[in-house]
Every structure is written in C-alpha cells, then in structure tokens.
Amino acid sequence: MSLYKTEGIVLRNRDLGEADRIVTVYTRERGKVRAVAKGARRPRSRFVGSTLVFTYADFLIFKGKGLDNISQVSIIEPFSRLRSDLVSMAYASYMAELVDISTEEDEKNDSIFLLLLTAFQVLPELPDPEMLRFAFEARLMTYLGYKPVLDRCATCGGNPEAAELAFDAATGGVLCLECAGAQGDGAIKVSRGTVELLKRILNHDLRRIGQLKASVEVRRQLDAILKSHIDYHLDRSLKSREFLEMVRHTGRATS
Numbered sequence: 046m047s048l049y050k051t052e053g054i055v056l057r058n059r060d061l062g063e064a065d066r067i068v069t070v071y072t073r074e075r076g077k078v079r080a081v082a083k084g085a086r087r088p089r090s091r092f093v094g095s096t097l098v099f100t101y102a103d104f105l106i107f108k109g110k111g112l113d114n115i116s117q118v119s120i121i122e123p124f125s126r127l128r129s130d131l132v133s134m135a136y137a138s139y140m141a142e143l144v145d146i147s148t149e150e151d152e153k154n155d156s157i158f159l160l161l162l163t164a165f166q167v168l169p170e171l172p173d174p175e176m177l178r179f180a181f182e183a184r185l186m187t188y189l190g191y192k193p194v195l196d197r198c199a200t201c202g203g204n205p206e207a208a209e210l211a212f213d214a215a216t217g218g219v220l221c222l223e224c225a226g227a228q229g230d231g232a233i234k235v236s237r238g239t240v241e242l243l244k245r246i247l248n249h250d251l252r253r254i255g256q257l258k259a260s261v262e263v264r265r266q267l268d269a270i271l272k273s274h275i276d277y278h279l280d281r282s283l284k285s286r287e288f289l290e291m292v293r294h295t296g297r298a299t300s
C-alpha cells in the first residue's frame with residue numbers, strides 16, 4: 046500500500062455505489078489512472094468540483110489492494126469554460142474520450158499529456174476549433190505509434206507528383222493513384238493540398254493552430270481520412286462523435 050501524487054486531467058467519471066464516484070484521470074506521471082472519490086456525490090463533499098470532467102488538478106492517490114482511492118485533490122485549472130459552452134464541451138468530450146479509449150492504465154506518455162493540456166487551454170479561445178481537432182487527432186495517433194505515411198506512397202514508396210492522391214488507413218497512409226487503383230475501392234480520394242496541410246498541422250504550434258485556413262472541401266477530406274485512420278487503428282466506437290458532428294455544423298453562438 047502506498048500514496049502517490051500526480052497531476053492530471055479528468056477524462057470521465059461515473060457513479061459508484063451510493064455516494065461515490067469513480068474517476069478516470071490522464072496523469073503526467075502515470076498515464077491513465079482510475080481511482081475512487083469516496084462520497085463525491087454528497088453535496089458537501091470536498092470532491093464535488095474537483096472530480097468534474099476536464100478538471101486539471103494535483104491528485105494524491107492511495108494505492109490499496111482493490112481500486113485506488115483519491116485522498117486529496119488540489120485544482121490547478123478547473124477548465125470550467127469547457128463545460129459551460131456547448132461547442133467547447135463537444136470538442137473537449139471527444140478529445141477526452143479519444144485519449145481514454147486509446148490508452149492503457151499506468152502507461153506514461155508525456156506527449157499525450159501535454160497535447161491534451163494544451164488543447165484544453167487553446168480550445169475555448171478558438172472561434173472555430175475544427176483545425177485544433179484535426180491537429181489533436183493526427184498528433185495523438187502519432188504519439189500512439191500510428192503516424193500516417195504522408196511524404197511518399199505507402200505502397201510503392203514513390204514520390205507522387207500528381208495533384209490527386211488517395212489515403213488508405215490499412216496500408217498506412219497516402220497512396221499514388223496507380224497503387225490506389227490496383228487496390229480496389231478502400232482508399233479515399235484526396236488532393237495534394239490536403240496532404241500538405243496535414244503535414245503542416247502535425248508540425249504547427251498548437252497554440253497558433255487557428256492561423257491555418259482550409260476550404261470546406263479540404264476540411265471534408267481531412268475529416269474523412271483522420272476518421273478512417275482512427276477507426277482502423279483503434280477499432281472502438283466513440284460515443285462523443287455524434288454530439289461533435291451535431292455542433293460542428295452549428296458552430297459557436299456569437300453571443
């Protein structure tokens with residue numbers, strides 16, 4: 046039995062028993078961690094605010110025989126704006142779920158922790174968070190070891206000059222049209238511009254991601270290829286995706 050301290054972001058929580066809450070936290074020191082906040086659903090519990098989704102805090106956790114127990118929480122940043130605005134809520138829920146389903150417990154990954162933290166800091170400031178989502182998806186996949194091949198054809202290794210290319214997650218990334226044609230219907234048609242933008246998105250400062258612009262068609266292609274890449278490698282359904290699709294088309298309220 047031991048006590049450990051770690052900073053982390055609450056990915057999700059669910060009720061446990063009469064008054065407890067089980068909290069999933071993505072921590073800097075230990076990756077994903079699950080722990081019980083005893084009595085968190087009682088109105089006067091010290092855990093009421095600190096176990097809400099997206100909360101960034103220092104956690105003191107007691108590791109016992111069964112489930113770990115949260116012994117103390119000290120909030121660093123509540124990220125309350127992510128919960129008060131529908132668009133931010135949809136994007137933040139999606140990002141949190143993506144991290145949750147793609148990671149294992151007790152596997153530290155500093156890049157993923159910083160990606161999530163930075164995305165949550167930037168998200169409420171962006172009039173249109175879609176480019177941030179693309180950057181988040183592409184980077185998360187990269188940090189998980191599934192970086193798509195973008196600088197050559199994933200099948201023949203050639204450097205295609207054509208304006209029209211294809212993307213196939215099962216093959217690993219971009220394909221020239223000859224290889225895509227030989228392969229059948231699985232590949233998604235994309236323009237060279239979309240592939241070039243995806244390369245820029247992977248390297249662009251996340252805090253300045255709002256500077257990158259793209260046409261509706263390029264966004265549609267980015268959405269399609271990242272979705273297929275995620276679905277192929279993670280093979281899990283994302284509950285928050287439908288909510289995200291809904292607000293994506295509505296945008297932020299201008300009030």
Ligand SMILES: [Zn+2]
Binds near residue numbers: 201202203220221223
């Ligand atoms: Zn090829």
